[in-house]
Amino acid sequence: MTPRRRQILDTAADLFAARGFHGVSVGDIGAAVGISGPALYKHFSGKEDILGQCLLHASERLLEGARALTAAPETPSADALGALIAFHTDFALSQPSLIVIQEREWGSLGEQARAQVRERQLAYIDVWTRALRPHRPDLTPAQARAAVQAAFGLLNSTPHSARLSRATMRALLTRMAHAALTS
Amino acid sequence: MTPRRRQILDTAADLFAARGFHGVSVGDIGAAVGISGPALYKHFSGKEDILGQCLLHASERLLEGARALTAAPETPSADALGALIAFHTDFALSQPSLIVIQEREWGSLGEQARAQVRERQLAYIDVWTRALRPHRPDLTPAQARAAVQAAFGLLNSTPHSARLSRATMRALLTRMAHAALTS
DNA sequence: CGGCTCGGTTAACGGTGGTTAACCGTTCGG
């Protein structure tokens, strides 16, 4: 991954998060990185490809991070859920644009890219539900999945407020998520 | 409000929620109601006006509902928060499209419409924070607002899952929101 | 009956967007 590609993906993610995939033109993306429109085609096959790389990258980082956490020997399995909450909170606070586009723009993808992203998202949810099960044996699998998605909604609310310092926001969100999931 | 107008607003809200404001053409909206493209201009001044009416309608219903609840004599002020949670949950479960576009498409509006919507959204948040304060005197006003927005994220996650029956989802979300806010 | 309003239609216009083509300077390996 050349630095130019990474720069394009980062700024494109910010633009997509701010104005939506269809609200951003390739000219906009090019201008934001200091080149102009068609030059992007030297790095990507098209606009949809740029979004696809953003989403594949984001979903892979989330899934890999969660798997690494739950497999780590220094994470006691009793606290896997707390580790996941902390991990996801940090991700959402440091990469709000990726969080936003991952939850609202995956429908703008072509069929095969969308399938790959969805697969990783479902696997990520699955890691969470497995970590939640010991705390909430009363929930059916479907209920556990819905609870996990509700927790994502809570943690992903960060781009909609963001008036607090990062440490304060982190403490508030982790506490609320923990309470919502384990009460 | 003629029935035709209401039909257009309802189907346009569904389309905007599914594909985004810029991802829907006026031809799409017209086709979805059985008329064709330019006929919409007999009912609205333009595409942006349609979105504006959707958002004004949604934000007004939320704010009016919340004010009616907290002012109602049959709602003990100690349980205003619970009443708001139940109200918002019902709204999100019955009008998911309005919830979605209200949280992600208000930036696509012109200046004056956006200002009106934002004003009502802020007033709605304010009703919530006032109801939250007695339960959480430890939170600063800014923290209370962030907590309320996190609760919105939790409750508004409904369009992203929706595999459960409405009653089950309702019970799950209200319990989680209550725990997240009052723990 | 006559004309106005209402709610449609199709045609056309201007602007914009994604994509391709053609071209060019720089760098770098043989």
Added chain:
DNA sequence: CCGAACGGTTAACCACCGTTAACCGAGCCG
């Protein structure tokens, strides 16, 4: 030294979108 690969440029193409114009049939009021 030469040529190929790289990463840019501008011009052009075509499709599509939002909007306006011109027209038209059905009801309805005077």
